[in-house]
Amino acid sequence: MRKLLNTLYVTTPDAYLSLNGENVVVSKGEEEIGRIPLHNLEGICTIGWAGASPALMYACAERNISLCFLSSSFRFQTRVIGESKGNVVLRKTQYRLSDDEKESVKIARNFIFAKVCNQKWILERATRNYPMRIDVPTFKESSKYLTEIMKRILVTEDLELLRGLEGQAANRYFQHFNELILQQKDDFYFHGRSRRPPMDNVNALLSFSYTLLANEVASALETVGLDAYVGFLHRDRPGRASLALDMMEELRSVIADRFVLNLINKKIINSKHFLKKESGAVLLTDEGRKIFLKAWQERKQEQITHPRLNEKIPFGLVPYAQALLLARFLRGDAEEYAPFLWK
């Protein structure tokens, strides 16, 4: 598996990024505040109003370093993409299958199967780790319910039905999400998803982690030569990275949700790291972002054994491994797409 390098997160809102030799230089006004060799980097992610020089954009595209811009509220704005990688035949296969609902559903159901499977194992894991703190029988019951849904997903041949099953599973899983918060319950509670804007601390954390993950998945897909904008479950919509959203489904709970729960339960983040706006919208403070990103980076470096490849890889390479497995399937090496299943 390839090497996981660092991602540089630039959180200073008025920082400007430029290229100097083989380095990315971060400056604020006339002053240089940071400098990192490009060969250490896998991605650069700027948050806020930061700009970057065309020379740096080109250098990143050429070296396959993902360069992306997020708004100060973590909304994805744009990503720099270089020359299309890989093979036009692979992409045409992707388009052909995407246009064919029967074929699409076969791929989409594996994404969703894994999504529900990974949600189920979060509940199962909680029954093992915190039997004294959670209501084990209801968790077990929900886990069984999710298994039944997984069985139905495996034989689904209709996208609408698949979306319905996905929705039922998500409802059941999120019913327990609040119980998975074991610390700082006064400040962190979950009563449902709110996205634009997030209206509570937990949603603010979830939104941020989903944005980062979506971006990592999209660049992984493009690295292996796939078009992140043409999906199988999510239909085409201008400007939407549908395939990245498809693939994210299986990774959301296992990468983002668990990460967020960890931040709260281990008290890495606390109520002081949030700012409530007049509208009720909740934002992470600068300090909060920094802590979040540092932990996110550390999490990516943790080694896991990939359940399908049986190979030790850093957690941060999971999106890349899945993108490879999808490309493998599309070029006919595998009879089905093998999703990421995590106990």
Added chain:
Amino acid sequence: MFTTENNESDYLMLSGIQHFQFCQRQWALIHIEQQWEENLKTIEGQYIHKKANQPFLREKRGNKLIVRALPICSHELKISGICDVVEFVRHPSGITLQGEVGTFIPIPIEYKRGRPKKGKEDVVQLVAQAMCLEEMLACDIKEAYIYYHEIKHRVSIEITEELREEVRKMIKLMHQYYENRYTPKVKTGKFCESCSLNNICLPESLNREPVRKYMERFLE
């Protein structure tokens, strides 16, 4: 209809022959699927070729005319590429060259990192280069060299008719695969470890349990 024009955009890269000889799947991943990943060895290879890759340097040394980075092709084989170095050695039985007095025998020299390999991948590439030169210069080439960076020595290779035939067959197969955009699955082996595309190819994952079984294991 009859046309003398060749569709040169369909020509394959000569350098692909070494990949094809090493592993057909590796060749397909690089040349059909345009996958590439730099590693220490590939960077080292580029570095070594920097020296050979000087198209504007033409040198006369004694009875030799040394030409670097010479673009070559064969319309018969439908391949094109670049010779690192061609030495034109003055010889009575050689060929005449435009703008030069006397006759010369062309000798292609390929630069390689590392040392002579067990496999034939470097040899077949050199033979294909010789065949291109033979076609372009209307001459016969009996001998060529591979310069190995690690041992700092050139190794002589005899361009035999058997080798030529082998190369013709190989290139024919490469064209077939290319036209069908076919990436073969091939046997994996120890040689996979030294492959620069190991991470992209995932050779091991080709031999796994069926995906369906893998998924069903998680229903328990």
